[in-house]
Amino acid sequence: MSITVIIPSITVQKLKQSARRIKKKLGLSHHEALDKVAEMAGFNHWHHVIQMAAKTEPVETAFRKGLVYGFDASEADFEADFLEEIASPVAEYFAKEPLWQFYKNVDEADDPELANMSDEEFKEFLEEELQGLVFFRFTGNELPQMVNGAMELIREFSFWNPAYVWLNGTLHSTFYAPMTDRDCNVAGVRF
Numbered sequence: 648m649s650i651t652v653i654i655p656s657i658t659v660q661k662l663k664q665s666a667r668r669i670k671k672k673l674g675l676s677h678h679e680a681l682d683k684v685a686e687m688a689g690f691n692h693w694h695h696v697i698q699m700a701a702k703t704e705p706v707e708t709a710f711r712k713g714l715v716y717g718f719d720a721s722e723a724d725f726e727a728d729f730l731e732e733i734a735s736p737v738a739e740y741f742a743k744e745p746l747w748q749f750y751k752n753v754d755e756a757d758d759p760e761l762a763n764m765s766d767e768e769f770k771e772f773l774e775e776e777l778q779g780l781v782f783f784r785f786t787g788n789e790l791p792q793m794v795n796g797a798m799e800l801i802r803e804f805s806f807w808n809p810a811y812v813w814l815n816g817t818l819h820s821t822f823y824a825p826m827t828d829r830d831c832n833v834a835g836v837r838f
Contacts, residue, residue: 718805718809727804751769803829
């Protein structure tokens with residue numbers, strides 16, 4: 648069994664900074680300091696850090712600079728050659744904070760139940776929301792510049808809209824947007 652450790656680029660940078668300090672403090676070589684920091688962080692060696700960061704990087708880049716769709720799991724039964732499904736724990740790691748901020752800013756008038764949840768209830772709600780999603784990252788050649796363009800790409804593969812779209816690092820809630828056909832006629836609405 649292979650275990651993937653989620654290690655975003657900011658963590659790699661912090662480990663490198665720690666290695667520089669340790670190198671000076673203990674008089675170690677650069678390589679020895681990197682290995683020491685990696686071991687202190689729970690990795691086998693520095694190469695292990697780099698391997699895990701390489702597995703995390705495409706997803707991190709997609710969430711921050713690319714396009715990610717988050718579909719309700721019951722509506723994610725399609726395939727498109729320009730999409731790659733993202734492993735759940737990695738996607739959840741990068742989706743959690745933007746979703747937290749999105750839902751914490753929900754107006755009480757829009758959703759009184761959500762706005763009045765305790766922190767514990769809110770954490771439970773968010774975990775359930777994340778576990779109910781399937782994430783896909785865009786691997787095509789031309790990244791859409793607007794959310795409407797991202798929605799047009801998916802239209803021919805899924806009747807349902809994704810619940811969320813991350814485009815260039817910005818989260819967009821698209822769950823309740825009307826489903827449209829190729830001619831932009833409304834074909835369905837969620838209630």
